[in-house]
Amino acid sequence: MKKRLVAFLLAAVMVLSLTACGDKGTSENTDNDSKQEQTVTKPATDNKKNEEEKVTLRMAWWGSQTRHDRTVQVIEMYEKAHPNVKIEYEFFSFDDYFTKLKTLVASDNVWDVFQLGGNFPDYMEKIYFLNDFIKDGTIDTKKISDAYLKITQDTAGNQIGLSNGLNTYGIAYDVDMFKAAGVPLPTDTWTWDDYADAARKIKAATGHYGTSSFTSSEFNAGCSTYIGQQGSLGQYGFFNLELTGMGFTDPQMLAPYIQMRADLIKEGASPDAGAELEITNIENDFLVTGEAGMTWVAVNQFPTIYDVCEKQGRTLALATLPRVTKDGNAGSNIQSSQMLCVSKDSKHKKEAAEFISWFQNSTECNNVLQGERGIPINEDVRTALIANATAGQKIMYDYVTLVGTFPTPEKVNVLSPAGQDQVVDLYRTYIQQVVSGEITAAEAAKLTYEAAEKLFK
Amino acid sequence: MGYGMTDQRKTANRIRKFFNNDNTVGYVFAMPFILGFLGFSLIPMITSFVYSFTDMTFGAKDIHFIGLENFKELFHDSIFLKSLRVTFKYVIISVPLKLTFALLVAFLLTRKSKMVTLYRSLYYIPSLVGGSVAVALVWKQIFARKGLFNVVWKQIFGAEAAVNWFGDEKLAMYPLILMSVWQFGSSMIIFAAGLKEIPESYYEAAMIDGANGFQRFFKITLPCLSPIVLYNLIMQTISAFMVFTQAQIITEGKPNNATMMYALYVYNNAIKYSKMGYACAMSWVMLVIMSLVTFVIFKTSRKWVFSEADS
Incomplete structure (x- = not known):
């Protein structure tokens, strides 16, 4: 008995000494932190010293392979120009990015520079506002218009991040497939009926899906837009402007859209839940693989898929989102695709802000990035890029200009409330249930509305 | 002096005995598992039990106790x-x-x-x-x-x-x-x-x-x-x-x-x-x-x- 006790004590001592070592390590670290923070907060007094000091920034983003390659290249350029800065980068797919981000939020260890989209309200407590950096000139905004700064501000006017680019949703389509099916090409004012009709005819003529279902864009570009298109300009939105509740009251406003989606799936003009699983990112969307006539895109994705299809000898074009009625609201908004933010956990906030400023403002940098994250918000950069645009990029620029001419309400809400992912999953499940005949479209509309409403309770 | 020697020898003996003890050896060899079990099983299980009575949100900091609501x-x-x-x-x-x-x-x-x-x-x-x-x-x-x-x-x-x-x-x-x-x-x-x-x-x-x-x-x-x-x-x-x-x-x-x-x-x-x-x-x-x-x-x-x- 005694022996066992002794052995256990020994084990306990070992464990304790291990944790003690750990403690020592962290306390040393925090000492370092406070020192570094001191030097950061006193840049005026020992500026030179600061420049010599090695700074390591951690950065992360999500996206496609094209984005990864280009961003890595840009980071290497920055490191060369700023030998004292070392950037450790990580990149992920969309879902994995947010899983990782949540873990880092929980451990107070978020990357110095990180990418966020319309779902930023979820991460508010980790975002370091850029207000002061813009005021003191660390971030150069001379060539960025106020309107474009505003797209990444919260309702109180705090600068959440600096937008990576302008973006809007559209429908990418295969011109030849439309012609083969004898469907007139989409006009700027085509309707959802025209859209469904085109999808059915393409299915009948070619045997391929009329429209693909790129899952991440459909809810925002389709379901949510459909609400904004009804009523007078700015009367409805899926969520209200303050993001505190729903922006419409009659769930049945959703029903016709849900019915159309379900019908197209049932008729084989749109992929069912099983086929949808085969689409893992925009680069293997059915439009790109030649198995569908149309797909939803955030337009920054368009040049990439345009180039891929061009190599296969196919021509893609961009159509506006269909409307509820020909003379009704367009429902499309120019918005920020994503932005780069500085995290509150960062020990080098100033250096992080400097990098962001360079990332958005340097023509040299954006010549590599090629507007893959959206159309740059800096005027000079934009002009430089448009001057050398490829065919696919040209279509994207023209399209954004076109959507910019549509009348839009003074205020729009393009943000996603915390927890929207679950609503979108439920919404998709309800559509599957309409397809299998388990519930009606009217019931699905009601259930979707209730699920969304629950977010605010 | 002679006293001290025997004392030293005694402690040295005791230490040697302790390290050669079957139990000590056993626990030392089992230590990786014990640590892993504590770190990756037992402690997470206890915390998850506590969290199950809260509205804890992954990625947010404030946690409220909500009883059996979940x-x-x-x-x-x-x-x-x-x-x-x-x-x-x-x-x-x-x-x-x-x-x-x-x-x-x-x-x-x-x-x-x-x-x-x-x-x-x-x-x-x-x-x-x-x-x-x-x-x-x-x-x-x-x-x-x-x-x-x-x-x-x-x-x-x-x-x-x-x-x-x-x-x-x-x-x-x-x-x-x-x-x-x-x-x-x-x-x-x-x-x-x-x-x-x-x-x-x-x-x-x-x-x-x-x-x-x-x-x-x-x-x-x-x-x-x-x-x-x-x-x-x-x-x-x-x-x-x-x-x-x-x-x-x-x-x-x-x-x-x-x-x-x-x-x-x-x-x-x-x-x-x-x-x-x-x-x-x-x-x-x-x-x-x-x-x-x-x-x-x-x-x-x-x-x-x-x-x-x-x-």
């Missing part, structure tokens, strides 16, 4: 109820199939032949690559609309016969079950070891009495093997309840949540929807359910597990 909400959650049904269906179909298959193969491989070891290793390979993501991805390809299965199937039965495995609610589960049955290796090895333990003399006696193959299998092999069947049944049932990889990688729970396994729904709530408190509550409900099922299996086992001591 548990109450569970029973109004239609996807939770569906995930229970789906998981039970999976367990009830996949476990017996897997065990039958494992036993059959183990039985066929009891012959005294040099090739047996080779065959056993071959059959064990699927279990080695086991729950890996890579196999799940391959499986997804095989049963896709234009996958290997449909290519072959269409060759045989014509283009109309294509099976839409993952698009059809009624079918989506079966490729997942097939994948689990395919990984029968570990149960097979245990069965094979059990079969070796059955004395040859029983069979010889039965043969002299004129028992045929079937009789020998059902009257001798199965009863003698029943304790091992029980062990395999419990282990496989528990692991089947925890099925995750296939559902997450191949079907993501679709279509219409027909493959929304319990563990996947826990994961979705915890990671995707950030509802960590709710997910913790779900895991504890899962623990209770699994204990109940195991308990029932143990209780009924008295009726069908044969132990030589009893007879």
Whole structure:
């Protein structure tokens, strides 16, 4: 008995000494932190010293392979120009990015520079506002218009991040497939009926899906837009402007859209839940693989898929989102695709802000990035890029200009409330249930509305 | 001075004794496991129990104690109820199939032949690559609309016969079950070891009495093997309840949540929807359910597990 006790004590001592070592390590670290923070907060007094000091920034983003390659290249350029800065980068797919981000939020260890989209309200407590950096000139905004700064501000006017680019949703389509099916090409004012009709005819003529279902864009570009298109300009939105509740009251406003989606799936003009699983990112969307006539895109994705299809000898074009009625609201908004933010956990906030400023403002940098994250918000950069645009990029620029001419309400809400992912999953499940005949479209509309409403309770 | 020497020697002796003590050595060697168990099992389990009574959100800092709210909400959650049904269906179909298959193969491989070891290793390979993501991805390809299965199937039965495995609610589960049955290796090895333990003399006696193959299998092999069947049944049932990889990688729970396994729904709530408190509550409900099922299996086992001591 005694022996066992002794052995256990020994084990306990070992464990304790291990944790003690750990403690020592962290306390040393925090000492370092406070020192570094001191030097950061006193840049005026020992500026030179600061420049010599090695700074390591951690950065992360999500996206496609094209984005990864280009961003890595840009980071290497920055490191060369700023030998004292070392950037450790990580990149992920969309879902994995947010899983990782949540873990880092929980451990107070978020990357110095990180990418966020319309779902930023979820991460508010980790975002370091850029207000002061813009005021003191660390971030150069001379060539960025106020309107474009505003797209990444919260309702109180705090600068959440600096937008990576302008973006809007559209429908990418295969011109030849439309012609083969004898469907007139989409006009700027085509309707959802025209859209469904085109999808059915393409299915009948070619045997391929009329429209693909790129899952991440459909809810925002389709379901949510459909609400904004009804009523007078700015009367409805899926969520209200303050993001505190729903922006419409009659769930049945959703029903016709849900019915159309379900019908197209049932008729084989749109992929069912099983086929949808085969689409893992925009680069293997059915439009790109030649198995569908149309797909939803955030337009920054368009040049990439345009180039891929061009190599296969196919021509893609961009159509506006269909409307509820020909003379009704367009429902499309120019918005920020994503932005780069500085995290509150960062020990080098100033250096992080400097990098962001360079990332958005340097023509040299954006010549590599090629507007893959959206159309740059800096005027000079934009002009430089448009001057050398490829065919696919040209279509994207023209399209954004076109959507910019549509009348839009003074205020729009393009943000996603915390927890929207679950609503979108439920919404998709309800559509599957309409397809299998388990519930009606009217019931699905009601259930979707209730699920969304629950977010605010 | 002499006093000091003996004292020193005494302590040195004591220390040496202590380090050579079996218990000390044992604990030191077990330390990696003990640390791992504390760090990755026990402490997380305790925290998850505490979180299950809170509204903890993954990625946010403030936590509120909300009592039994999470548990109450569970029973109004239609996807939770569906995930229970789906998981039970999976367990009830996949476990017996897997065990039958494992036993059959183990039985066929009891012959005294040099090739047996080779065959056993071959059959064990699927279990080695086991729950890996890579196999799940391959499986997804095989049963896709234009996958290997449909290519072959269409060759045989014509283009109309294509099976839409993952698009059809009624079918989506079966490729997942097939994948689990395919990984029968570990149960097979245990069965094979059990079969070796059955004395040859029983069979010889039965043969002299004129028992045929079937009789020998059902009257001798199965009863003698029943304790091992029980062990395999419990282990496989528990692991089947925890099925995750296939559902997450191949079907993501679709279509219409027909493959929304319990563990996947826990994961979705915890990671995707950030509802960590709710997910913790779900895991504890899962623990209770699994204990109940195991308990029932143990209780009924008295009726069908044969132990030589009893007879």
